Amino acid sequence: MTFLKVVAFSLAMVFAFALLANILPQVQSNPPTEEAVDTGSLDQAGQIAWGERLFTGKGTCTLCHNALGRAPDLLQLDLAAEFPSRIADPRYAGAAKEAEGPAAVEAYIRESMIAPSAFVVAGFGKKGTADKISPMPKVDGPPISLTADEINAIVAFLEDRAGLEVTVPLPSAEAVAAAESAGDGADGGPAETAAAAIVKFGCGACHDLEGSGADVGPKLGGIGARLDRAALRRAILDPNAEIAKGFEPDTMPQDFAEQMRVSELDLLVDYLSNLPAAEAAR
Amino acid sequence: MSRSGKILLACVAVAALAALPELAHAAGALGDPAPVPTRADYPTVGGMGGRPVVWGLAQMHLFLAAFVLAVPIFVLMIELAGVLTRDPRYDAMAHEFLKISMAAYSFTALTGGGLALALFLFYPVVMDYMLRVFRGQVLFYALLFGMESVFLYLYYYSWDALRHGNRKWMHLAIGLVLNDVGLTLMFIANAWTTFMMSPAGVDPLTGAITGSVWEATRNPLWNPLNLHRFLANIAYGGAIVGAYAAYRFLSARTAEERAHYDWMGYTSNFIAVAGFLPLPFAGYWLMAEIYAYSQQMGITAMGGILAWLFIIQAVLIGTILLAANYYLWCGLNRSEAGARYAPYVKYIAVVIVGGFLVWVTPHSLILTPEEVRILGGTTHKVLGPLGIMPAKNTAVNLMLIFTFMSFQMFYRSGREPTVPWARAGNAVIGALYIAGIVNIVLAGIYGYITPTVYKVGASVPQVLTTLTIIIACAVIDGFMGRGARRNKIHWGRMSTRSQYALFVLPVAFTWLMALMGYIRSSVRTQWHVYAIMKDASPEAYIPTIGDAGNMITTVTLAFMAVIVFVFWLSQLGATKQAADSSEAPAE
Numbered sequence: 105m106t107f108l109k110v111v112a113f114s115l116a117m118v119f120a121f122a123l124l125a126n127i128l129p130q131v132q133s134n135p136p137t138e139e140a141v142d143t144g145s146l147d148q149a150g151q152i153a154w155g156e157r158l159f160t161g162k163g164t165c166t167l168c169h170n171a172l173g174r175a176p177d178l179l180q181l182d183l184a185a186e187f188p189s190r191i192a193d194p195r196y197a198g199a200a201k202e203a204e205g206p207a208a209v210e211a212y213i214r215e216s217m218i219a220p221s222a223f224v225v226a227g228f229g230k231k232g233t234a235d236k237i238s239p240m241p242k243v244d245g246p247p248i249s250l251t252a253d254e255i256n257a258i259v260a261f262l263e264d265r266a267g268l269e270v271t272v273p274l275p276s277a278e279a280v281a282a283a284e285s286a287g288d289g290a291d292g293g294p295a296e297t298a299a300a301a302i303v304k305f306g307c308g309a310c311h312d313l314e315g316s317g318a319d320v321g322p323k324l325g326g327i328g329a330r331l332d333r334a335a336l337r338r339a340i341l342d343p344n345a346e347i348a349k350g351f352e353p354d355t356m357p358q359d360f361a362e363q364m365r366v367s368e369l370d371l372l373v374d375y376l377s378n379l380p381a382a383e384a385a386r
Numbered sequence: 387m388s389r390s391g392k393i394l395l396a397c398v399a400v401a402a403l404a405a406l407p408e409l410a411h412a413a414g415a416l417g418d419p420a421p422v423p424t425r426a427d428y429p430t431v432g433g434m435g436g437r438p439v440v441w442g443l444a445q446m447h448l449f450l451a452a453f454v455l456a457v458p459i460f461v462l463m464i465e466l467a468g469v470l471t472r473d474p475r476y477d478a479m480a481h482e483f484l485k486i487s488m489a490a491y492s493f494t495a496l497t498g499g500g501l502a503l504a505l506f507l508f509y510p511v512v513m514d515y516m517l518r519v520f521r522g523q524v525l526f527y528a529l530l531f532g533m534e535s536v537f538l539y540l541y542y543y544s545w546d547a548l549r550h551g552n553r554k555w556m557h558l559a560i561g562l563v564l565n566d567v568g569l570t571l572m573f574i575a576n577a578w579t580t581f582m583m584s585p586a587g588v589d590p591l592t593g594a595i596t597g598s599v600w601e602a603t604r605n606p607l608w609n610p611l612n613l614h615r616f617l618a619n620i621a622y623g624g625a626i627v628g629a630y631a632a633y634r635f636l637s638a639r640t641a642e643e644r645a646h647y648d649w650m651g652y653t654s655n656f657i658a659v660a661g662f663l664p665l666p667f668a669g670y671w672l673m674a675e676i677y678a679y680s681q682q683m684g685i686t687a688m689g690g691i692l693a694w695l696f697i698i699q700a701v702l703i704g705t706i707l708l709a710a711n712y713y714l715w716c717g718l719n720r721s722e723a724g725a726r727y728a729p730y731v732k733y734i735a736v737v738i739v740g741g742f743l744v745w746v747t748p749h750s751l752i753l754t755p756e757e758v759r760i761l762g763g764t765t766h767k768v769l770g771p772l773g774i775m776p777a778k779n780t781a782v783n784l785m786l787i788f789t790f791m792s793f794q795m796f797y798r799s800g801r802e803p804t805v806p807w808a809r810a811g812n813a814v815i816g817a818l819y820i821a822g823i824v825n826i827v828l829a830g831i832y833g834y835i836t837p838t839v840y841k842v843g844a845s846v847p848q849v850l851t852t853l854t855i856i857i858a859c860a861v862i863d864g865f866m867g868r869g870a871r872r873n874k875i876h877w878g879r880m881s882t883r884s885q886y887a888l889f890v891l892p893v894a895f896t897w898l899m900a901l902m903g904y905i906r907s908s909v910r911t912q913w914h915v916y917a918i919m920k921d922a923s924p925e926a927y928i929p930t931i932g933d934a935g936n937m938i939t940t941v942t943l944a945f946m947a948v949i950v951f952v953f954w955l956s957q958l959g960a961t962k963q964a965a966d967s968s969e970a971p972a973e
Contacts, residue, residue, distance in 0.1 A: 132930045167686070227837055
């Protein structure tokens with residue numbers, strides 16, 4: 105009897121702890137996904153919007169740069185007013201002061217990301233370094249590893265946020281110009297409709313779409329009721345992440361992230377979200 | 387062999403052993419970058435990925451290893467106390483403690499082997515890299531594991547053969563070597579774990595090996611984790627043998643048995659709390675080093691996705707402290723002198739419960755949209771400030787001080803100081819408590835008015851104050867206890883309910899250990915080796931608290947089942963079948 109009482113008491117305790125874990129807010133933290141951005145078709149507004157997404161997403165900037173005081177709150181900071189005093193500070197060891205006007209601000213923001221210890225705002229340095237070393241990682245190296253285009257997009261976002269002139273060039277202005285001078289471009293330009301995208305990327309070769317009748321891949325009718333837009337996006341860009349029952353992995357191309365433009369991906373996601381359940385749209 | 391020959395042979399053996407990790411240098415391509423795993427590098431078995439299997443096995447192995455490594459540490463200390471006090475009860479109790487852990491040893495080896503197998507099966511690329519980094523150290527680990535087995539069996543089975551006189555010192559020496567080997571084993575395993583969090587000795591961009599095995603071993607988080615696990619293991623081991631003692635107390639049929647197991651339960655609780663009291667400070671050091679290594683990693687743990695887990699941690703630690711204090715308060719009934727401390731218990735209870743409530747108060751509340759609208763946000767105006775670190779640090783330090791006070795009351799209930807300076811000593815102790823508590827509260831208030839980056843620093847004087855009070859009071863009490871008049875302690879005079887507090891400790895400790903392990907591992911986010919090797923498996927996400935809690939509960943239940951079996955085995959070993967009269971030899 106004693107044994108049973110002790111076991112019942114211990115089990116009750118264990119299950120109470122489990123219950124507590126299950127009633128707290130439930131959030132699953134997924135690894136950051138690489139966003140497929142068609143840099144060739146970005147305009148400045150698109151670059152700024154991309155920069156904002158990177159600022160809160162892959163760049164993990166808001167982990168520290170928020171209202172909690174671990175690092176300057178960049179979304180509240182008046183950078184235009186603060187900037188002159190920062191590069192005039194005797195502790196400033198960067199190269200941004202060699203530039204002038206808006207170009208200097210752009211250089212300063214970029215420098216603060218790839219060489220954060222060039223200037224550390226007082227009170228935010230690594231412990232014991234007298235504000236000489238920043239606790240911030242260099243964003244172009246691991247674990248953040250932003251590309252040059254992504255860093256530029258964040259600079260554009262911060263310039264825009266501060267009400268400054270956005271001086272960052274578009275990521276591939278040269279490529280766009282080259283594409284324009286060559287007529288329609290190498291790939292015939294972005295698809296304008298979902299049907300065109302389906303043809304362009306050969307979706308109908310495996311899926312029963314637009315009347316193709318193919319059955320190599322799963323039927324997609326009514327898929328919008330089962331998967332939300334984010335899951336649809338993931339299923340296209342990372343098809344092996346989840347394989348439908350009865351189908352083999354590695355059948356669908358893995359490189360749509362490189363091939364597709366954002367607008368084309370959006371067209372396909374819109375199309376799939378609204379695909380009727382009864383049959384594939386024709 | 388001559389004496390000098392033996393010494394020479396020993397030196398060669400030691401040198402070979404020390405060089406062993408580097409001997410395998412040639413086997414691996416050290417200059418190669420770390421591999422970049424793809425989805426195809428993560429095999430599944432029966433559709434199941436590696437994470438739940440490795441998680442479960444690793445946690446089970448850690449539970450058992452913590453137990454079997456901790457028990458010999460305090461067994462050695464109790465055995466030594468028996469030699470110094472010439473009280474044979476210590477020796478008998480130490481032997482009984484060791485007997486309990488013996489049965490758990492083979493389970494530890496079994497889960498360790500299973501874990502290694504699962505790691506190589508499910509994470510071959512990661513293990514290939516880890517083997518390249520730590521090279522021959524793995525062989526050294528295997529060698530130590532063999533030595534651990536030899537010395538553990540030697541220590542246990544030679545107990546009666548080396549019981550008296552100089553032979554006892556030989557036995558203690560065996561125990562010392564056993565603990566050296568055991569701790570070295572733990573430190574090596576800790577190096578592998580912490581390397582994955584704060585890699586060293588490798589190129590930060592490519593992961594190519596640039597340093598020695600020793601450089602990878604002494605990575606920034608190695609020593610903080612070593613200290614944290616050393617203390618936690620002692621607390622954990624004490625809690626588990628305490629449950630054994632409590633069960634034997636409840637099942638005892640004679641007053642003598644009750645007295646023995648009551649004393650054993652008290653000692654176990656003492657060991658558990660003695661290991662537990664400095665643990666938050668070791669945890670603080672570990673977290674401070676995590677912040678120093680990577681602020682992002684620190685914020686992920688304390689202020690990001692994992693922050694809610696610390697509310698569960700608060701509940702678990704609060705439960706442990708309440709149970710340990712309750713057991714101590716019940717223990718005041720063991721002596722007549724204990725009654726004079728009874729009036730103070732209610733005040734200590736208020737502080738412990740109050741501290742517990744502050745600790746579990748979250749900064750942001752879980753509210754419906756309507757409640758958020760009424761409140762004007764997710765933070766309560768009055769309770770919200772209790773959700774941040776200055777309040778929690780203050781609460782924890784006060785809880786620890788008052789837990790120590792409960793201990794001190796029980797200790798004093800058995801002694802009447804006779805030293806002439808007893809009155810002055812009491813005054814100093816009282817002044818220490820008052821000044822310390824005021825200092826902790828003031829440092830807590832300062833934590834509110836200082837910028838965030840200094841808030842953590844504000845807890846340092848609080849920690850130092852708590853440690854000062856505990857150490858100074860223990861030293862003063864030790865001197866005051868010299869030549870003290872002993873009051874009669876009635877061992878066995880404990881309520882049934884009090885024994886359940888001793889079951890609370892191991893259950894809450896087990897759950898807590900698994901929770902903290904989950905947090906420690908999750909701060910790496912999507913990295914196998916932080917910022918060096920990404921996890922490309924479909925399981926590279928941090929699960930929800932509920933999913934993690936369910937896994938922790940499953941492993942805790944499995945461990946409890948193993949421990950019940952281990953207890954049963956140790957009792958079975960002491961059971962003798964009565965002779966059947968029909969089988970008695972004919973006259």
